[in-house]
Amino acid sequence: MDIRDLKKQADLSYDISVAKSNALEKALSRQQFAYEGHLFMANAETICLVKTLKELQQSPLYILDVNQNPVEIKDPDEFLDMLVKRNQETLNNYNNLYKELQKKI
Amino acid sequence: MTQGVLLFCFDTPEVKYHRVLERCVELIKKNLKLEITVITNIETFKRMKPMGMINYKLITNETNNKLLGKPWYQTERYMAYDLSPYDTTLLLDIDYFCYTDNLLELLKTDQDFLIHDKAYDIVLGKEGLRFERDSMIPILWATVIVFKKTNYCKSIFDMVKYVKQYWPYFCELYKLGFKNFRNDYAFSIAINHVNGYRMPTFLPGRLPTLTRSAEVLSFTDNGLIYRYQNKIGQLENQDVHVLNKELVNV
Numbered sequence: 187m188d189i190r191d192l193k194k195q196a197d198l199s200y201d202i203s204v205a206k207s208n209a210l211e212k213a214l215s216r217q218q219f220a221y222e223g224h225l226f227m228a229n230a231e232t233i234c235l236v237k238t239l240k241e242l243q244q245s246p247l248y249i250l251d252v253n254q255n256p257v258e259i260k261d262p263d264e265f266l267d268m269l270v271k272r273n274q275e276t277l278n279n280y281n282n283l284y285k286e287l288q289k290k291i
Numbered sequence: 292m293t294q295g296v297l298l299f300c301f302d303t304p305e306v307k308y309h310r311v312l313e314r315c316v317e318l319i320k321k322n323l324k325l326e327i328t329v330i331t332n333i334e335t336f337k338r339m340k341p342m343g344m345i346n347y348k349l350i351t352n353e354t355n356n357k358l359l360g361k362p363w364y365q366t367e368r369y370m371a372y373d374l375s376p377y378d379t380t381l382l383l384d385i386d387y388f389c390y391t392d393n394l395l396e397l398l399k400t401d402q403d404f405l406i407h408d409k410a411y412d413i414v415l416g417k418e419g420l421r422f423e424r425d426s427m428i429p430i431l432w433a434t435v436i437v438f439k440k441t442n443y444c445k446s447i448f449d450m451v452k453y454v455k456q457y458w459p460y461f462c463e464l465y466k467l468g469f470k471n472f473r474n475d476y477a478f479s480i481a482i483n484h485v486n487g488y489r490m491p492t493f494l495p496g497r498l499p500t501l502t503r504s505a506e507v508l509s510f511t512d513n514g515l516i517y518r519y520q521n522k523i524g525q526l527e528n529q530d531v532h533v534l535n536k537e538l539v540n541v
Binding site for chain 1: 391393396397399400401402411413414415416417492493494495496497499522524526528529530
């Protein structure tokens with residue numbers, strides 16, 4: 187490879203990296219989610235926490251929202267279901283964008 | 292409980308902001324489906340095309356503020372609390388384009404006041420746009436604000452008015468590098484004061500921003516195409532705050 191090809195490869199890698207970051211950001215912004223008047227992120231951390239607490243103790247559960255306010259979750263099953271649905275919706279879209287980016291490499 | 296979007300729009304001699312407003316309103320109607328109230332002046336109002344069912348409130352705005360040496364009329368934002376007809380208000384900059392319904396989630400919260408503390412630079416693909424410089428407090432983004440009609444929120448907007456009134460003093464006090472009035476700074480100061488110098492509640496996520504160095508080439512049904520240096524980028528189904536005012540010509 188001569189230096190022009192290397193430069194092209196570097197540009198392509200940069201463009202794909204930025205596009206990937208933007209696709210992830212888009213997914214994360216979609217994970218913002220309101221429940222019982224509080225805001226949460228429907229991310230792996232929240233899902234794991236709710237699932238673990240649900241398995242270890244009976245409802246209600248108490249967790250923190252994005253602003254560190256305590257929230258009583260009266261129906262953990264419903265909450266977990268909503269979290270998983272929102273999380274998978276966003277990651278499915280991210281996955282589709284990611285596959286398209288991979289084709290460009 | 293009523294909910295709605297509040298927008299401020301004033302044309303300047305150099306930028307026809309009403310054209311940005313028209314695009315912004317179209318997207319709010321399409322994706323948020325919320326009632327809209329526009330605060331404007333009579334001159335700008337006369338230039339707007341008919342946009343359907345919208346509430347207008349006409350005021351006389353100040354015309355002595357500047358950005359990068361050009362007229363920049365945005366000093367009336369402190370009036371949002373009094374002018375909003377809604378119990379819960381989504382206060383948006385008109386250059387924030389809602390290509391999704393993501394903002395609707397924010398209206399379902401019990402929090403009185405929410406504002407972004409972080410921005411995401413779409414051009415560079417990372418968090419950025421920190422304008423603190425020597426500022427003694429973190430600078431917030433007044434582009435998207437959710438507020439309710441409560442005493443706490445009223446005190447924030449009253450404090451913004453006070454900060455505006457004594458802007459040079461507060462600039463000096465907090466070591467702000469920006470000498471012209473800017474809502475981002477005024478709200479940062481006001482919230483800092485009203486909140487007892489403690490961190491307030493923030494919007495989750497980061498404000499997605501297309502920086503001034505990126506030029507919007509065209510708008511599509513669900514996004515926009517931009518150029519940054521020699522690169523072309525496209526945004527689809529993603530909210531975006533566009534800083535380059537040349538978009539009025541697209």
